[in-house]
Amino acid sequence: MRIAQLESRTGVGRHTLRYYEQEALLPGIQRRANNYRDYPESAVRQVELIRQLQSFGFSLSEIRTILNGIQSNEVDCAQGAQLLAEKRLDIRKQIRQLRQVDKLLAAEQVRLEESAARQACNVSEQFS
Template sequence: MRIGALSQATGVDVETIRFYEKSGLLPGPARSANGYRDYSQAHLERLAFIRHCRALDMSLADVALLLGSLQTQDAQALAEVDRLVDAQLARVRARLASMRALEAQLVALKARCDADHSGHHCGILEELVAAAHGEACACHGDHAEG
């Protein structure tokens, strides 16, 4: 199949496919007589694997490690896969905690708004200006952060 068909079948942009080839994640395809790339079912399956790993927010280095582990039953390599997933899970949990803190800050900032926007100052903007001046604000408690 041609690169456009591979792109359509996997939902991966043509330029991204070419990037994966250049980076060694995806082996180069055979070339047809007219010079077009001719991708196989194996390319499609490998690209779908890469796409799934990327959807799990895994780095390209981690994807390469996982691809290298596909054909092995080596206990050490498989233990590395477990460590990789544990590390990714820890990163996701840290981001979730950060997002929860951000949500709490935005809720505190939103609480400064009385939703009646006529004839008085906006509490949200006042808080943001105060924070910009290094003053305490509702969203960061007793201290302003950058």
């Protein structure tokens, strides 16, 4: 498939797709006789996996290590387990921080709702 099709199917821009290719995150890309890139069907899933891992906080370097291990079927289990353990710690920290932010936002929401209710009472009393 051409890059426009891959872009359309994944929602990832062509500049990013070319960057992924340059960073060796998208293997198996052939060149046609007209020098256009020809992406395999598997590139769709590969791009989706890259985006998911990025959204979980994995760096492109870490993603490359994971993808290389998957593609070669030679995963260093100890290294993989350590990487995942570190990411889980990061995620737990983010969850704690998000819970704190949620509590602050909930308190502010209550304060604003109470203020709005008082203002509505004051307005209705003026017109009575």
